[in-house]
Amino acid sequence: MLVLLSAVLLAGTFLLYFSDRQQRALARPLPPAARLAGLVMVVGAFAGWAWRLGPGVGLFTALWVFALGAMGLPMLVGHWVDSYRAGRGKKAAGGRA
DSSP: OHHHHHHHHHHHHHHHHHHTTSSSSSSSSOOHHHHHHHHHHHHHHHHHHHHHHHHHHHHHHHHHHHHHHHHHHHHHHHHSSSOOTTTSOOOGGGGGG
């Protein structure tokens, strides 16, 4: 049950990220329906965590799982999208490749 709650919470977090206009993984963000679905998944997973482990421990754990997804995915996308090697992606400061 806890693994399922973690998967639902992370999937909702990923939908929230991919539907944001500032995301950098996709050429275009997902439609607004994806943002609504992500929000419903996150709220449902928070409720599930609170029901399964109690309000104190459950919400604390849910916040940490949400934070891992909300911080980890943009960091991974930034690592994959941005290039820090010479000759790839954006030019380095000063116009040198």
